[in-house]
Amino acid sequence: MPYKQQFTDKVYFQFTDYLSKKFGMECKTNKRQMLQSKIDSFMRINQIESYDKLLDFLKTNEDTEQWNSFVHKITTHKTDFFRENQHFVFLKEHLPLMMQKNRRIVINKEIRIWSAGCSSGEEPYTLAMFFRENFPDIYPKILATDISTESLNTAIKGIYPYTIKNEIQPYYLSKYFTKDVKGFQINPDLKRFITFRSFNLTKNFKFKKNFDIIFCRNVMIYFSEKVRETLVNKFYHSLVNSGIFIIGHSESLINLKQNFKYIKPTIYLK
Ligand SMILES: C[S@@+](CC[C@H](N)C(=O)[O-])C[C@H]1O[C@@H](n2cnc3c(N)ncnc32)[C@H](O)[C@@H]1O
Numbered sequence: 001m002p003y004k005q006q007f008t009d010k011v012y013f014q015f016t017d018y019l020s021k022k023f024g025m026e027c028k029t030n031k032r033q034m035l036q037s038k039i040d041s042f043m044r045i046n047q048i049e050s051y052d053k054l055l056d057f058l059k060t061n062e063d064t065e066q067w068n069s070f071v072h073k074i075t076t077h078k079t080d081f082f083r084e085n086q087h088f089v090f091l092k093e094h095l096p097l098m099m100q101k102n103r104r105i106v107i108n109k110e111i112r113i114w115s116a117g118c119s120s121g122e123e124p125y126t127l128a129m130f131f132r133e134n135f136p137d138i139y140p141k142i143l144a145t146d147i148s149t150e151s152l153n154t155a156i157k158g159i160y161p162y163t164i165k166n167e168i169q170p171y172y173l174s175k176y177f178t179k180d181v182k183g184f185q186i187n188p189d190l191k192r193f194i195t196f197r198s199f200n201l202t203k204n205f206k207f208k209k210n211f212d213i214i215f216c217r218n219v220m221i222y223f224s225e226k227v228r229e230t231l232v233n234k235f236y237h238s239l240v241n242s243g244i245f246i247i248g249h250s251e252s253l254i255n256l257k258q259n260f261k262y263i264k265p266t267i268y269l270k
Pocket residue numbers: 022023024075076077078079080083116117118119120123145146147148151199200201202216217218219248
């Protein structure tokens with residue numbers, strides 16, 4: 001064993017308690033092994049020799065670069081361009097109706113969108129492309145947030161591996177990306193629609209202006225039911241009336257006390 005300490009039940013509970021308090025993360029017992037291997041790998045790389053030392057370090061070094069790299073390691077960042085395309089199909093149909101109800105979008109020619117848990121940026125860039133293609137007169141003002149600064153840095157750079165050509169249609173690839181030596185670089189013209197920010201969704205939040213659409217896809221699956229319920233209600237209060245809330249394919253709001261109106265699986269209306 002590389003460390004001077006066993007990953008005992010006590011250690012496991014100390015970590016799960018910390019992760020749940022800090023990030024709302026729920027670690028189910030069947031994921032214990034995976035959690036341990038992520039923690040072990042972080043300790044190996046950072047030459048931390050015991051779990052107690054790591055916990056001490058985490059508690060006293062919040063928001064440092066190393067703490068951020070632990071957060072990145074412990075969270076899941078899988079994402080794709082045009083992921084769950086049915087959401088974009090729905091928006092294309094529904095937005096004209098939404099604009100009839102909410103004349104501000106048409107008058108100001110601006111729609112406010114939040115991509116909460118945006119990972120490395122594929123979701124907000126997809127939203128920007130979607131609006132340029134389908135509603136070119138409307139300026140999509142997109143706030144893209146994530147707890148992982150490492151993912152956000154990738155998003156801000158906007159350079160993606162060549163393999164994205166498997167998830168993006170050739171039309172979009174040639175129009176919105178430039179091939180360079182490191183991969184496909186997103187067109188700078190799309191970047192201007194997006195503000196990337198580091199943001200922990202378990203903290204309290206209130207925005208000066210509410211959003212028309214909130215995407216929070218494949219983020220809450222890692223949260224406990226209580227954290228999910230609190231967060232869904234915070235999203236509700238951060239949307240304008242008749243605003244749209246979209247979650248991931250394996251998520252639902254069943255069992256949560258909340259006021260959204262169900263439209264279809266994973267899509268809700270305020
Ligand atoms: C699986 S990715 C989902 C990305 C994108 N929404 C999608 O569906 O393709 C989940 C993201 O949620 C972020 N995340 C996890 N816990 C978070 C928290 N408490 N606050 C903010 N972001 C969090 C992770 O860093 C990760 O990038």
